Amino acid sequence: MTTQPSSASVPGTLPDKKGSPLSSFEFWPGWIFYTPVVIYWILLGIRYRDFSTPTAANPRIETGGLCGESKSGILDMAGTTAAKWIAPYTTLYTSSDDTQRALDTMERKGLTFPVVVKPDVGCNGTGVKLVKTEAELNSALAAFPRGVHLVIQRLIPYRHEAGLFYIRHPDSPHGTISSLTYKDIPALVGNGHDTVLDLLKQDPRTKLLLHIYTPRLQSRLNDVLAAGESIDLVFTGNHCKGAIFRNGAVDITPALTARLDEIMQDIPDFHFGRVDVKFDSVEALRAGEKFEIIEINGVGSEATHIWDSRTTLKEAYAAQFHHYGETFRIGAKKKKAGWKSSGFWHGIRLWRRQKRLLASYPMND
Structure with missing residues (x-):
């Protein structure tokens, strides 16, 4: 038995990493991993004299997309050009x-x-x-x-999924893609005699993450998959829900960058965030073709390539500090142009509301 990325798997963009199936920090408790990021944010807030400066980076979105924003509200802002690319x-x-x-x-x-x-x-x-x-x-x-x-x-009919991180400074005519992450959906492949639970326990990665996979597979844990039969372990392309993230930076091309820039400039005053897409093939994505947008995330989103198990802790923090530094720089420019940040306490209230909502939702597929 092996677990493998399902047919959504994208041809390798980086050399395979040998050794541990997880990075040393991939599933650290959030309060441990994000403490240096919070400290960095506080230092930037002191420097810019406003802890909520990043919320002005996308000033037409609630808190700039830091928390509590409406997904449909962001998509509704799309003009005719951008709307053609949104599912x-x-x-x-x-x-x-x-x-x-x-x-x-x-x-x-x-x-x-x-x-x-x-x-x-x-x-x-x-x-x-x-x-x-x-x-x-x-x-x-x-x-x-x-x-x-x-x-x-x-x-979206396309099987492959990716996260494209887009940044455009207000004084720049064009934006850039700072990160591309492929999101593989892992699948179990049967051998005709082991149960789903047995297969999970045999795989080097899933045996370390049983707490993530078993809850949504409760009804199938004792099933025996026929030889060659496969089941996806998760539907949503989210790292914390069990998807496998891979750094696809080598596939950022001028054509893809130009296409995404064209789309994002058709969303008023959007300067910073991650665009999640499904796409037909790596070749098509590199050409800026045959993809559809699932959703657009603002300043609260991450450059998710940091969750590739090959990424070092130093590289992960460098990416985090760079991106959050950019939100402060862009937010400061937007404030200078007359836009306002959302305010620290307003953001706290929305974060608490979002936390309550998340606790009320059913388990994802």
Whole structure:
């Protein structure tokens, strides 16, 4: 048995790393890994005399996308050029008769199954559900609390997924891609006699992360997969939910950069964040073609290549400090141009609200 990236696997962009299947810090507790980042943020806040300076980097978005922002609200800002690259979506507030209302709004938007249902305010893939039938839609909507804003988006047919980090300073005519991360969905491959749980325990990586994979596979842990049969271990392309991230920096090309710049400049006053996409092939992505945008994240997003197990701790912190430094520099320029930051305490209130919402969402697929 082996676990392997599913058919979503992208041809290798960097030499394979030998040794540990996890990096030394890949699954550290957040408070340990992010403490130096928080200290760096505080030092920058003192220097710029405003701890919330980064929220002005994308001033038309709530907190600049640091926390509590609406996913659909960002997508709604797209002009005609950018909108062509975004997977079609609609929204719904959970209330009563959710399924019929969802079907009605899907029909108006031309959406058919399969679709992805996800919270409009959220992060790290929490609550994201793949829905293939009306019955699954009913179950997914019922799993959310009432009064929650959801996004219903067409499932993008492309199998591969990537995160593209985009930065454009206000005084620069063009932006750059500072990070490209491939997001592999790991799959178990059966041998005809071991159970799913046995297979998980045999793999060098998954045996270290049983707490991540087993909860969503509870109903299948005792199943025996036929030889060659495979199952994806997770649907959402999020590192903390079990996806495998790989640094794809070598595939950042002038053509891809120009295409993303064209798209992002059609979103008013957007300067900093990660664009999550699904794409057809590496060759097409390098050419800036055949991809669709899942969502656009603001200043709270990371350059996710740091979670490649080949990345050293020094490289990870260098990337974090560079990107958060850029948010302060861009935010300061936007403030000088007349925009305002959201304010420290306003951000804290939205962060607390987001934390409560995340705790109320169902387990992601």
